[in-house]
Amino acid sequence: EAQVTQNPRYLITVTGKKLTVTCSQNMNHEYMSWYRQDPGLGLRQIYYSMNVEVTDKGDVPEGYKVSRKEKRNFPLILESPSPNQTSLYFCASSLRAEQYFGPGTRLTVL
């Protein structure tokens, strides 16, 4: 089954404790991206990757890092999480414009 998976689905952590949210797709898509979704703000792009070893900042990259060492994986790294990064995060991959989204990761930073 074609899908995008994210882990963990839920995470509660404390300020400053490094964390990684994994994202994996099995569709051999070149393009992958991360979004955060907050009430009243819709989906905002954090980072995207056009292909392996190619990553670029989206609209709200501050406080986040990503890597793309292989096509199927695109982890999101928060080196020092802060409470304003409490949000719902979605990973997505696409071949053209149509994106396939993961189930979401709800992150709470205390």
Place this chain on the structure above:
Amino acid sequence: GESVGLHLPTLSVQEGDNSIINCAYSNSASDYFIWYKQESGKGPQFIIDIRSNMDKRQGQRVTVLLNKTVKHLSLQIAATQPGDSAVYFCAGEGLTFGKGTHLIIQP
């Protein structure tokens, strides 16, 4: 940069009625637009897309209309069902999303 937005944050319709969700954009260079549906607790899912050289595209119970003159597109859902209750997003080329319209189905 591109701006894609939706007109109304919430739209309430009676079950069985038709729904129309609107979206405006600012980037005339967009080659296509996409509508996504996001159900509660899930990630957005593709519904339908339309290329800029078209003004109408139909799917199963859904129709997207594109008016390039006024930079407006709409999503029409026929005979709305309870399962249509969700937040609907439009996205333009460059993958910019509007804030979404929450479609509420009244019994």
